[in-house]
Amino acid sequence: MRLTDGLAIYGASLSTATAVWNYFRSRSQVRVVLIYALETIQGESQHGIGISIQNISTQTVHISNVSFLYPFRKSTFWDKVKHLITFRRIPRNDGWCHSDLSLHGVADGCPTSIEPGKSHWIFVRHEVLEQFLEDAQSRRLRAVVQDALWRNTYSKSFEYPKQTKGTRHRRIEEPAGSAGL
Numbered sequence: 001m002r003l004t005d006g007l008a009i010y011g012a013s014l015s016t017a018t019a020v021w022n023y024f025r026s027r028s029q030v031r032v033v034l035i036y037a038l039e040t041i042q043g044e045s046q047h048g049i050g051i052s053i054q055n056i057s058t059q060t061v062h063i064s065n066v067s068f069l070y071p072f073r074k075s076t077f078w079d080k081v082k083h084l085i086t087f088r089r090i091p092r093n094d095g096w097c098h099s100d101l102s103l104h105g106v107a108d109g110c111p112t113s114i115e116p117g118k119s120h121w122i123f124v125r126h127e128v129l130e131q132f133l134e135d136a137q138s139r140r141l142r143a144v145v146q147d148a149l150w151r152n153t154y155s156k157s158f159e160y161p162k163q164t165k166g167t168r169h170r171r172i173e174e175p176a177g178s179a180g181l
Contacts, residue, residue, distance in 0.1 A: 029057040030114075032145050032155035039123050048129055049160065051122040051143050055114040062148040065100065066108045066122060069142040069154075070132055072097035093154075097136075098144065104128050111148070129160055 030053060037050030055061045075095030083091035101108045101124065108122050133139055139162065143155040 025058060027057065028055075028059045028061045028147065030054065030061055030063075030145055030147065030153045031056050032143050032153050034141065034143055034155050034158040037123055041125075046123075046125050048123060048125040049141070049158070051124065051155075053114065053120040053122070053145050055116055055118055058116050060116065061114045062111065063114060063120065063145055064111045064148050064150075065146040066110055067098050067100045067144050067146075068124075068132055069093060069096040069098055069144060070136040071095060071138050071140055072135065073137060095137075096142070099132060104131060126163065130163075133160065 033052040033054065035050050035052065036047070038045060038047050040046070051066060053063060053066070073095050075091070080091045080094055083089075083094050101122065102110075106122065106124055106128055109120065112120055114120050129141070132141070139160045140157045141160055142157055145153045147153075
């Protein structure tokens with residue numbers, strides 16, 4: 001092999017690596033995270049789940065919809081095969097029910113645009129989560145975010161515990177002398 005052959009291989013591999021790097025860097029990427037959350041609403045502490053939508057790309061992402069998924073029924077092997085044949089895609093969410101947050105009175109702020117390196121926060125109260133999980137087969141939840149081009153990004157599964165009896169919300173009192181601040 002001559003020097004020119006080695007340089008040609010080096011140049012081809014470098015340009016291919018640069019093209020792949022630019023392709024993945026130019027795509028919009030969103031990360032969806034579900035976490036336990038507490039918020040104060042009208043002076044009362046509320047618990048539930050927070051949905052954090054994080055833009056980890058270098059472009060602005062336009063979010064059009066946020067939904068919850070919960071397991072509605074057990075999917076059998078033949079259900080998955082039927083789904084694969086009918087829709088020609090891998091049945092990752094077969095047996096899960098999609099429920100839009102706006103149908104349950106949750107202000108999700110959509111449509112919204114998220115700048116690079118920024119995030120969007122949505123709080124879902126415990127009472128709303130119990131409505132979601134009323135008919136669910138288990139207490140697992142997932143969130144899905146859909147951008148303006150109908151690309152879906154799913155969170156990891158999140159196990160939401162049942163509320164034990166005797167747990168109550170307490171009213172948060174203002175410290176003395178802080179009235180009117």
